[in-house]
Each structure stands twice: as structure tokens, then as C-alpha cells.
Amino acid sequence: MSLALAVGGVATALVGGRLVLAQRSVADRSIFLLGRGLADEAALSARVGAPVGRFYGLAQRALWGILQPDLIRADVDGACAALAGELGGLFASHVVIAFVRRARGQAQAADEALARARELARPEHPFAHVLPSAAEWACEAPPVALEEVVPGVLWRVPVFYTHGLVPFHEFAYATVIRRRSGEVVLLNPVAMPEAIAAEIRAIGPVTHLVTPLKFHNLFVAEGQRLFPGARSFGVAGHRKNPPSAHLRFDGILDDRAPLFPGEIEQVAIAGHQFEETVFFHPESRTAFVHDLIFGCQPGRPGYTFWWRLYCLVFGIHDGFGVPSYHPMLWTNVPRLRASVARVLAWDADRVLCCHAPASAIEAGGREVLEGALGWVRDLGTAEHAVMVGRYFREQPGFLRDLLRYLVKQGG
Ligand SMILES: [Fe+2]
Numbered sequence: 403m404s405l406a407l408a409v410g411g412v413a414t415a416l417v418g419g420r421l422v423l424a425q426r427s428v429a430d431r432s433i434f435l436l437g438r439g440l441a442d443e444a445a446l447s448a449r450v451g452a453p454v455g456r457f458y459g460l461a462q463r464a465l466w467g468i469l470q471p472d473l474i475r476a477d478v479d480g481a482c483a484a485l486a487g488e489l490g491g492l493f494a495s496h497v498v499i500a501f502v503r504r505a506r507g508q509a510q511a512a513d514e515a516l517a518r519a520r521e522l523a524r525p526e527h528p529f530a531h532v533l534p535s536a537a538e539w540a541c542e543a544p545p546v547a548l549e550e551v552v553p554g555v556l557w558r559v560p561v562f563y564t565h566g567l568v569p570f571h572e573f574a575y576a577t578v579i580r581r582r583s584g585e586v587v588l589l590n591p592v593a594m595p596e597a598i599a600a601e602i603r604a605i606g607p608v609t610h611l612v613t614p615l616k617f618h619n620l621f622v623a624e625g626q627r628l629f630p631g632a633r634s635f636g637v638a639g640h641r642k643n644p645p646s647a648h649l650r651f652d653g654i655l656d657d658r659a660p661l662f663p664g665e666i667e668q669v670a671i672a673g674h675q676f677e678e679t680v681f682f683h684p685e686s687r688t689a690f691v692h693d694l695i696f697g698c699q700p701g702r703p704g705y706t707f708w709w710r711l712y713c714l715v716f717g718i719h720d721g722f723g724v725p726s727y728h729p730m731l732w733t734n735v736p737r738l739r740a741s742v743a744r745v746l747a748w749d750a751d752r753v754l755c756c757h758a759p760a761s762a763i764e765a766g767g768r769e770v771l772e773g774a775l776g777w778v779r780d781l782g783t784a785e786h787a788v789m790v791g792r793y794f795r796e797q798p799g800f801l802r803d804l805l806r807y808l809v810k811q812g813g
Pocket residue numbers: 618692693756757
């Protein structure tokens with residue numbers, strides 16, 4: 403008994419010691435601008451003219467409470483009141499409030515909040531790109547077309563869609579890959595006009611519909627309707643996740659049996675609730691990433707208001723990175739690290755991100771991925787635990803929400 407107690411005491415001391423070391427090693431890291439330091443956060447606060455950590459905390463509560471009310475019981479009104487009260491001089495606070503009001507059908511209050519945001523905004527402000535255009539505020543969807551990215555090999559189709567109560571458009575891309583055989587793979591199928599589906603069929607027979615992560619499920623059935631001869635592939639989580647459990651998949655992505663050996667490489671990102679598989683086409687040096695990283699590059703066309711605001715609120719306003727809620731969804735850091743290291747070893751030049759225009763990363767993709775994900779490859783398990791602990795301390799309700807989410811997922 404005394405030996406067991408002694409062993410337990412030593413183990414506790416070792417774990418405690420490891421956490422203390424981890425605490426020290428990540429003490430200067432931002433939990434909102436992932437991969438960056440508190441010094442970067444302070445510098446951004448100086449440029450923005452307000453404490454961005456406080457803005458992110460409140461804006462995240464407000465947005466999550468609107469976007470995922472089934473999972474996250476945020477005090478949206480309280481967050482909006484705090485944004486207006488504590489951070490009322492920051493125009494982006496009023497953009498968030500305007501978004502919330504529109505999502506709740508309070509058009510006049512939304513217009514007033516947006517007018518206040520426009521009064522306060524300056525063109526040179528680091529967040530200025532988030533303001534909606536008149537067409538975006540009117541919720542007009544841009545036209546869609548099949549876009550050729552690599553002649554004869556890669557194309558993309560955008561989809562602009564709304565979800566839940568929010569009237570503003572999210573957007574995503576499907577990627578068309580023409581294989582050496584002439585057969586066509588549709589990666590991340592989306593809804594599209596029949597005319598575009600016909601253009602894709604003219605490229606070659608569509609044999610595979612690949613939905614590369616658990617939380618993409620809206621358009622699986624539509625893809626199957628448009629391309630009935632193709633086989634559908636998803637990830638294991640699709641069969642368990644309630645919104646996708648009813649969908650038909652003919653196969654499950656598995657690195658041990660790649661779908662297109664010698665032609666398209668694939669890496670399942672392990673230890674991450676998203677269960678995303680990332681792909682790489684060596685001949686065109688193109689990597690295909692869906693939700694592993696998000697991006698926002700002001701000035702590039704194609705990012706909708708919804709997406710610019712979402713990225714801003716989750717810590718991405720000037721490039722590509724990991725949104726600030728992802729670490730909460732990491733379940734096995736050593737496995738995650740190993741997966742990310744395999745992705746970063748690819749000789750990628752172009753990176754096609756699902757929620758970013760094709761023009762976003764045209765070259766130097768490996769360096770962009772390294773900048774966004776290198777810190778994840780190098781993150782220790784204890785350091786991750788400390789960062790998540792700090793996040794929950796900032797957003798205490800999210801621990802309860804995460805547990806509820808895990809129960810709903812059955813895992
Ligand atoms: Fe996504």
C-alpha cells in the first residue's frame with residue numbers, strides 16, 4: 403500500500419512538474435491568434451485601438467451562440483452588450499452586433515449597428531476588410547462558374563449557401579481532379595447548377611465523390627444525385643455523426659489503402675475531431691485542405707462577408723492559420739503531430755483551401771502551410787493541455803459545451 407502511494411505520489415509530482423514546465427513554455431503564446439505570441443496580440447491591440455483578446459472572447463460567444471445554438475449556450479445578448487459597452491469604439495464590435503441582429507430578424511437594429519460600424523471604420527484599420535458590401539448585406543449570392551485552376555487537370559466549383567437562421571452566405575468549393583486515366587474525382591461535392599454538372603461530366607466520367615471530413619455533409623446526397631455513377635467515400639465519423647449518419651457511403655477513407663496510389667497522396671489528420679483527410683497531387687504540386695486551416699487574405703475576391711467575419715472572430719484576419727477553437731477539438735496530440743508532419747513534408751506549391759478562393763495560395767504553399775501548422779507539429783501534449791486550460795478559463799462555458807457536443811457525437 404505504501405509503495406503504491408509512493409508511486410502515485412511520484413507520478414503526480416512528475417505530471418505536475420511537466421505541467422509547470424509546459425505552463426512556462428506556452429506562457430507567451432496567444433490563445434486567440436494561434437501560432438503567434440502575446441507580443442503579436444499586444445501589437446495587434448495597439449493597431450486596432452482595443453484589447454483584441456477581449457474582442458475575440460466576446461465576439462466568439464456571440465457568433466457561436468448564433469451559429470450553433472444547439473451546442474453552445476452562450477449569452478449572446480450579454481456578449482453584444484459588453485461589445486457595445488466595453489468595446490464600443492471598435493467598429494468591428496458593431497459589425498458583430500449587426501450580424502447577430504440580422505440573424506435574429508431584427509433588420510432595423512442590424513442596419514443601425516452596421517451604420518455605426520461604418521461611421522467608426524477607417525480604411526487602413528487591420529479589420530476593415532470585414533465590412534460587408536451592399537450586395538453582401540442584401541444577401542445576394544454571387545454567380546457561380548466552373549473555374550479551371552490547372553489546365554486539363556484541376557477545376558473548382560464554388561457554392562454559396564446559407565445555414566440555419568443566418569441569411570448571409572457561407573461558401574465552399576468542390577474540386578474536380580482529372581486523373582491520368584481520364585476519370586474524374588470530385589473532392590468535397592457541392593450543390594451546383596445542372597449546367598455546371600454537365601460541364602464536369604464532359605471532362606470525363608465522374609467515378610469518385612470524396613467528402614473529406616466529418617463536418618462536411620450538406621451536399622453529399624446532392625452530389626450522388628448529380629453523379630449517380632460515382633462511388634462515394636467519407637470518413638469514419640460520417641457514420642456516427644448524427645447529421646450524416648443517414649447518408650450512403652460506399653467506402654471510408656483509410657491511409658493504409660489510399661484511393662489513388664501513385665497518383666494522389668492522402669493523410670488522415672488523426673487526433674482531431676474533424677477527422678479530415680488532406681490530399682496532395684504531386685504532378686501539379688497541389689495540396690487540398692478543407693477545414694484544417696482557414697484563411698483570410700484581404701483584397702482577394704471571393705471571401706463572403708460571413709466567412710470574413712467568421713475568420714476574423716476566430717483569430718484569422720491576415721493570412722492562413724488554425725482557428726482559435728481547434729485545440730479544444732484535438733483528442734490525441736502525438737497522433738495529430740505525426741499527421742501534420744506528413745502534410746508539411748509534401749512539396750506543395752499550390753494549396754487549394756475549401757473555404758478560400760483558388761487564387762489564395764498560388765505558390766509557396768509549403769511555406770504557407772509551415773507558417774500555419776508548423777507550431778502544431780511541434781506542440782507537446784502538456785503544452786496543448788495548458789493552452790486548452792487557458793482557453794476554458796477565458797470561456798468557461800465552452801468546457802460544458804464541449805462535453806455536451808462529445809456526448810451528442812457518441813464519442
Ligand atoms: Fe468546412
